[in-house]
Amino acid sequence: MRRILFILAFIGIIASVYAAFIYAPTEPQMGHIQRIFYFHMGTVWVATIAFIIVFIASIIYLWKGGRKWDILAYCSAELGVLFLTLTIITGSVWAKPIWGTWWTWDPQLTTTFILWILYIVYLVLRASAGNDTKKAKYAAVFAIIAFIDLPLVYISVRVMRGISPVVFGPGGGGIAPEMMNALLINMAACTLLFIILLLERIDLERMKDAVAKLKLSEN
Amino acid sequence: MLKGKLKFIIAIGVIALTVSYLVYGGVKDTMVYYLTVEELMAQVPTVYDTKVRVSGVVVPGTIVKDTDGALEFKITDGSQTIDVAYDGIVPDIFADDVEAVVEGVYAKNDVFEADTLLAKCPTKYESTDSLYEEKESTY
Incomplete structure (x- = not known):
């Protein structure tokens, strides 16, 4: 099962690179730099899913308890931060030639920056809690509160003045059909990669637990 | 504990x-990430010499580039227009009809002295193929 996922993700990533760099047409106004868009969207899509998982897993953890939900939330948050970091980097590289700056405090960028900080804080909180379940629950409360910012990232760009483009949904300009195909391939590949990384990361966390148990039983 | x-x-x-x-x-x-030209003009004269961010569409044909690289152009919100002076790095997509965001001060001589020039990227990503089609049809 895991092996099939690996193979699918491998093919997916090669396909997404091909789709973004060769298959997708060149945007006439922005040129080749626009191709970053596919990776920018792919990573932010994964970050969004990851934070939704953190939110749901944290609620279940507080509600029903169970170390597996705690593990799921923590591992997913870690990947969420990783992918959001990639989103911010790709966005920055894109913005420099197009907007003329690496960064500006536009509503969407500001809310995204806050989102990034919030989940880094969550990671620090959860990591410092160790195997103290009470502190782990505090961290889960924090993760649930932090989630409030996620919809703001998407809403702010639509209701507030800014420089970030609204491409999709009402008021958005839309993209050429080939670009949409390239984007979907990229999002699918990123999702597969995320699932694999998440499963591996969860395994790692379980192994840590097993080692801790073994050490305890030896003493 | x-x-x-x-x-x-x-x-x-x-x-x-x-x-x-x-x-x-x-x-x-x-x-309010930026003011419109109209909002800026409504704040005259209190807005003089305070740092603001203003957005408007670059009026076609008004971009003048000095020999030393300094740039002058006009931005508009459709009804009102202001002059902008800028000296610095210009975004790749900056051109006529592009929505520009300028940061700086509106000076008393009614010229907006910008120290940052940003361009809003298009929200519609088109394929180059359509351009070729247009070109072909004009032949």
């Missing part, structure tokens, strides 16, 4: 405060 708990609560408190400060600061500054 109590000490540890107290430390933990203080840590959360500090973090929560820092985050709320960041949110507040961020929202306060970006509640």
Whole structure:
């Protein structure tokens, strides 16, 4: 099962690179730099899913308890931060030639920056809690509160003045059909990669637990 | 144990405060990310010499580039127009009809002295194929 996922993700990533760099047409106004868009969207899509998982897993953890939900939330948050970091980097590289700056405090960028900080804080909180379940629950409360910012990232760009483009949904300009195909391939590949990384990361966390148990039983 | 708990609560408190400060600061500054030309003009003369961000569409044919690289152009919101003077790095897509965002001060001589020039990227990503089709049809 895991092996099939690996193979699918491998093919997916090669396909997404091909789709973004060769298959997708060149945007006439922005040129080749626009191709970053596919990776920018792919990573932010994964970050969004990851934070939704953190939110749901944290609620279940507080509600029903169970170390597996705690593990799921923590591992997913870690990947969420990783992918959001990639989103911010790709966005920055894109913005420099197009907007003329690496960064500006536009509503969407500001809310995204806050989102990034919030989940880094969550990671620090959860990591410092160790195997103290009470502190782990505090961290889960924090993760649930932090989630409030996620919809703001998407809403702010639509209701507030800014420089970030609204491409999709009402008021958005839309993209050429080939670009949409390239984007979907990229999002699918990123999702597969995320699932694999998440499963591996969860395994790692379980192994840590097993080692801790073994050490305890030896003493 | 109590000490540890107290430390933990203080840590959360500090973090929560820092985050709320960041949110507040961020929202306060970006509640209105930029002014329109009309809003800027409505604030004259109090707006003189205060740092503001203004957005408008570059009026076609008004971009003048000096020999030393300094740039002059006009931006409009459809009804009102202001002159902008800028010297610095120009975004790749800056051209006629592009929505520009300028940061700087509106000087008393009614020229907006920008120290940052940003261009809004298009929200519609087209294929180059359609351009070729248009070109072909004009032949």
